[in-house]
Amino acid sequence: MRRALYAAGFAALLMTGAASAQTLNVATAGDQNMVDYIKDYLGPLFEKQHPGVKVVAVGTGPGDGGSQKIFEKLEAQSKAGAPADFDVVVIHQKAAGTMVQSNLLKKYRDDLPTGKLVTRDTATNSLGTDVSGYVMPMFHSQTAIAYNPDLIKDPPNSYAELREWVKKNPKQFGYNGIKGGMSGVAFVTGWVAAFGGDAAKLEKGPYDAAQKATWEKALADLKEFNRNVVITPGNAGTLDMLNRGEIAMGPVWVDMFYTWKAEGKLPPNMRLKLVSPGMPGQPMYYAIPAKTAHEKLAAEFVALATSPDVQAEGIVKRFNWYPGIDAKNLEGKLDQAVWNQLFADIPPDALSANGKPFPISPYFNDILEAYEKKVAN
Amino acid sequence: MARPSLFGLLLIAPALAMIGVLFLYPLGFSLASAFTGPDGAPSLESFRKAYELYSTDILFTLFIVIVSTALTGLFSIAIAGILTLSETPWLVAVLRSLYRWPLFIPFIVAAQCMRTFLAKNGLMNNTFVALGLMEPIQATSLLDWRGIIVTFVWKQVPFVTLMLAGAMASIDRATVEAGRNLGASRLRVLIELVLPQVAQTLLVGLVLSFVTMLSVLSVPMMVAGSQPTMLTVDMAFRINSYGDYATANALGVISYVIAGTVAWIYLRHNVKREVQA
Numbered sequence: 001m002r003r004a005l006y007a008a009g010f011a012a013l014l015m016t017g018a019a020s021a022q023t024l025n026v027a028t029a030g031d032q033n034m035v036d037y038i039k040d041y042l043g044p045l046f047e048k049q050h051p052g053v054k055v056v057a058v059g060t061g062p063g064d065g066g067s068q069k070i071f072e073k074l075e076a077q078s079k080a081g082a083p084a085d086f087d088v089v090v091i092h093q094k095a096a097g098t099m100v101q102s103n104l105l106k107k108y109r110d111d112l113p114t115g116k117l118v119t120r121d122t123a124t125n126s127l128g129t130d131v132s133g134y135v136m137p138m139f140h141s142q143t144a145i146a147y148n149p150d151l152i153k154d155p156p157n158s159y160a161e162l163r164e165w166v167k168k169n170p171k172q173f174g175y176n177g178i179k180g181g182m183s184g185v186a187f188v189t190g191w192v193a194a195f196g197g198d199a200a201k202l203e204k205g206p207y208d209a210a211q212k213a214t215w216e217k218a219l220a221d222l223k224e225f226n227r228n229v230v231i232t233p234g235n236a237g238t239l240d241m242l243n244r245g246e247i248a249m250g251p252v253w254v255d256m257f258y259t260w261k262a263e264g265k266l267p268p269n270m271r272l273k274l275v276s277p278g279m280p281g282q283p284m285y286y287a288i289p290a291k292t293a294h295e296k297l298a299a300e301f302v303a304l305a306t307s308p309d310v311q312a313e314g315i316v317k318r319f320n321w322y323p324g325i326d327a328k329n330l331e332g333k334l335d336q337a338v339w340n341q342l343f344a345d346i347p348p349d350a351l352s353a354n355g356k357p358f359p360i361s362p363y364f365n366d367i368l369e370a371y372e373k374k375v376a377n
Numbered sequence: 378m379a380r381p382s383l384f385g386l387l388l389i390a391p392a393l394a395m396i397g398v399l400f401l402y403p404l405g406f407s408l409a410s411a412f413t414g415p416d417g418a419p420s421l422e423s424f425r426k427a428y429e430l431y432s433t434d435i436l437f438t439l440f441i442v443i444v445s446t447a448l449t450g451l452f453s454i455a456i457a458g459i460l461t462l463s464e465t466p467w468l469v470a471v472l473r474s475l476y477r478w479p480l481f482i483p484f485i486v487a488a489q490c491m492r493t494f495l496a497k498n499g500l501m502n503n504t505f506v507a508l509g510l511m512e513p514i515q516a517t518s519l520l521d522w523r524g525i526i527v528t529f530v531w532k533q534v535p536f537v538t539l540m541l542a543g544a545m546a547s548i549d550r551a552t553v554e555a556g557r558n559l560g561a562s563r564l565r566v567l568i569e570l571v572l573p574q575v576a577q578t579l580l581v582g583l584v585l586s587f588v589t590m591l592s593v594l595s596v597p598m599m600v601a602g603s604q605p606t607m608l609t610v611d612m613a614f615r616i617n618s619y620g621d622y623a624t625a626n627a628l629g630v631i632s633y634v635i636a637g638t639v640a641w642i643y644l645r646h647n648v649k650r651e652v653q654a
Contacts, residue, residue: 179610180603230602231603233492233598233599234599246496365619376433377430
């Protein structure tokens with residue numbers, strides 16, 4: 001008797017599941033905070049506007065590796081002729097280019113009501129690949145040098161000054177190499193752009209394999225530079241060491257820096273500096289897989305996520321990220337204090353002058369590999 | 378010799394299938410991929426790349442694992458020796474209740490603990506400073522190769538000790554008593570009488586530890602910076618950053634070879650013993 005009851009209950013459960021089959025699967029690369037953002041903030045907001053729809057967030061891990069996993073899954077499903085499991089994906093730049101080239105994404109931005117609010121060129125160009133129409137920036141993140149003003153009164157203004165400073169203050173500068181997170185990668189690509197010759201060519205192309213030879217000197221210098229620095233374990237490792245006073249300076253992500261400060265994990269007096277000729281930043285993109293079953297819902301989800309209100313409240317206020325759409329659309333949505341905090345140490349003109357994109361994909365890979373060969377090995 | 382029965386084969390079939398599907402197939406696949414060039418023809422290109430980019434890391438990995446194994450052996454012998462031969466009951470009681478704890482802590486948790494414990498301004502140095510044993514200026518961070526070794530040894534000593542103490546407890550006490558009666562010190566009894574009788578167990582424990590440490594990803598990733606680093610980190614990086622499975626597989630094959638060499642030493646030793654016996 002009891003077993004029959006259970007069976008009936010189970011069947012009922014299955015049927016209700018089938019009746020409200022509108023489940024929107026959102027896969028995000030990136031840290032846990034990205035998953036939480038969808039699960040705790042964006043998902044409930046969307047569910048309220050679309051009764052009967054359930055938003056499920058899946059995280060695939062931080063860094064390019066997370067995006068790589070999404071790419072591999074979509075590619076496998078596409079090869080098998082199966083519909084995609086994911087309806088919306090949040091991906092990094094490198095994977096976005098690859099996915100567009102492999103026809104795994106839908107060209108949806110032109111029909112999106114918020115599509116016209118984007119002005120930065122990262123919406124059309126992802127590390128050298130033309131992605132216009134296929135992606136919608138979720139936010140922009142920027143790297144900068146964090147420093148402890150108690151220990152450094154006069155922080156270096158450029159990579160060249162930083163090099164001199166490190167010579168005089170051994171083991172006071174720390175970064176995480178290239179295997180421990182993107183802030184270290186950003187620092188290294190910034191170094192090659194600063195000392196390795198033609199920076200504009202790195203960002204705009206065209207790719208020329210011979211360019212690698214001009215980095216020799218820069219990388220040899222970097223190896224020398226590394227003798228006097230601390231290699232930290234990861235993005236969080238750099239912030240940890242800054243917090244404990246073990247290093248006085250190191251490259252970090254701006255959003256992570258402010259979040260740690262707000263949570264009391266960094267002393268309130270810590271400051272940022274965006275050194276010239278510049279350090280890279282990157283967006284993360286919302287994209288819709290070509291074979292999703294919920295195309296319309298997915299587009300509505302991205303439209304909501306990139307609306308000025310959500311960008312102001314969710315992206316800027318909650319995460320200290322720079323908005324994915326043009327910042328002028330956010331005017332009046334944020335109180336001045338929040339806005340000012342984001343630009344406190346890096347004023348808008350410094351950001352536009354020294355906030356660089358990462359190099360185009362083939363150069364980017366070459367730089368990482370040359371680093372492994374010449375500096376790390 | 379009895380013929381294998383069909384029923385017996387059926388019983389082990391699920392287990393065999395699991396090994397085949399989950400271990401042998403991926404193993405063969407990764408071996409094949411490591412020896413295949415980008416154009417699909419057999420090639421050693423991936424190994425050339427692995428050597429070019431990671432030769433330092435290969436040596437670093439060997440260094441870390443060999444030193445850790447040696448230290449694990451030393452500490453295990455010391456602890457198991459005290460547990461078996463010591464005549465100070467309270468010391469034995471304390472040691473017995475303490476030494477097994479790290480066994481129950483996963484590597485990743487151990488790594489996270491060490492990160493706060495061994496840092497320059499971490500728990501260990503702060504304790505020394507507070508006790509007046511050290512000036513704050515003398516504090517150095519152990520979060521590099523030393524940190525990895527400390528974590529590995531701390532994690533593996535209880536495992537080897539557990540095996541070793543068991544073996545020591547089961548040897549014939551008469552040999553120990555005889556040695557003591559003839560005036561040998563406890564250290565001499567341990568080295569000349571006890572150890573030879575449990576050498577086999579010690580070797581098994583150390584070989585297993587060696588292979589375990591060779592395959593840990595979390596500890597080198599969390600405890601130390603990335604230059605130089607262990608092969609597991611390089612493999613993860615190769616896949617995550619480039620989707621380059623060929624070089625990662627080549628690094629994997631190099632790990633197989635290192636682990637295989639140790640297993641071969643162990644097997645050879647075993648065969649020799651059996652021939653003698």
